[in-house]
Amino acid sequence: MPELPEVETVRRTLENLVLEKTIRKVEVSWPKMIKKPDDSSAFRVQLGGQTIHGIGRRGKFLTFQLDDYVLVSHLRMEGKYQMAEEDPPDKHTHVRFYFEDGTELRYKDVRKFGTMHLFNKGEEERELPLVQLGPEPYEDPAFTGTYLQRICKKTSRDIKTVLLDQRAVAGLGNIYVDEALFHAGIRPDAKAASLSKNRIYRLRTCVTDTIERAVARGGSSVRSYVNGNGDMGYFQLELYVYGRNKEVCHICGTPIEKCITAGRGTHYCPQCQRR
Incomplete structure (x- = not known):
């Protein structure tokens, strides 16, 4: 499972790849991966037209800062984000983010253990899974x-x-x-x-x-x-x-x-x- 250093590296890489890109549409081929909202079709609709303004990290979770929402993503055992290179995508691609500029970000997960939660801005730190996390040993003054x-x-x-x-x-x-x-x-x-x-x-x-x-x-x-x-x-x-x-x-x-x-x-x- 990717730990803090790996997730931090993914965060930094994604900042260079997708920052300020606007999502045109989202496709989900494995709905069980979407934990909030309960309906993956609502997840797709809510993300349409949203722009990615920042990518953060909390413990092992990535947080995509959008116009109105925060997308909380856990990679679990083998999840990974990559810009589209091949078409059609391989069988391990489960979520596809299409951007207005014609590029595409894909979430791949061989074991399908990864999770995604979509929160209204400001709610993500008050609910699971982030609310239960302790301080972290990287740039966190609370870890003394x-x-x-x-x-x-x-x-x-x-x-x-x-x-x-x-x-x-x-x-x-x-x-x-x-x-x-x-x-x-x-x-x-x-x-x-x-x-x-x-x-x-x-x-x-x-x-x-x-x-x-x-x-x-x-x-x-x-x-x-x-x-x-x-x-x-x-x-x-x-x-x-x-x-x-x-x-x-x-x-x-x-x-x-x-x-x-x-x-x-x-x-x-x-x-x-x-x-």
């Missing part, structure tokens, strides 16, 4: 060491589960949680409430640094992720633990181990991340 310490001290969960909880920290997923915990020297299965203030503050810094470096590298193309131009990210070349089971640690030479934590495949160094 004090905040993270407060979240950790009031739970019995392990630290990886806390960081994956979008209500606690928005935008993090398996890749960047494993990487941040490695750089902080914290085991993924450590109880969040057991961590000292200094370790939590260091973790907060490591989470933010990891995300910032990943954004600068265009995200991680470890599966099918590409940006709106079809380009890969390159942060996967800088991963220390994620996806490196049984490979030697870049720091100490100990083989990386894999376990299941928070129901997810989890990578860590048993030497650098001692209990």
Whole structure:
């Protein structure tokens, strides 16, 4: 699933591709993808004539700022936006946005897990799915060491589960949680409430640094992720633990181990991340 750095990269790419374009019409071939309004035909009608004035991001969600509405889009596992290149579109193209200038933006999703919600402007932050999101570790002053310490001290969960909880920290997923915990020297299965203030503050810094470096590298193309131009990210070349089971640690030479934590495949160094 694309995480914050990948979605941020898609956002930046789309800004260069569709900003100030006016939607002529929309076609939806997989109506289940449209969660609001309930009727996909209403979705199509409401978007007609709307101009895209900005593209934002909240956690792992893209937000298209239109004249009267905000379109909230979640890519889920393998969703991607691309400008039309081939005609007819392939079988994985499920939503097509036709613009007045003759260009076309397509939403493709092999697994069909992606979602789209259309809100009246100003309502998107007061309703699901955005209303439940916590602060995020990228350009968000609310994500402080004090905040993270407060979240950790009031739970019995392990630290990886806390960081994956979008209500606690928005935008993090398996890749960047494993990487941040490695750089902080914290085991993924450590109880969040057991961590000292200094370790939590260091973790907060490591989470933010990891995300910032990943954004600068265009995200991680470890599966099918590409940006709106079809380009890969390159942060996967800088991963220390994620996806490196049984490979030697870049720091100490100990083989990386894999376990299941928070129901997810989890990578860590048993030497650098001692209990």
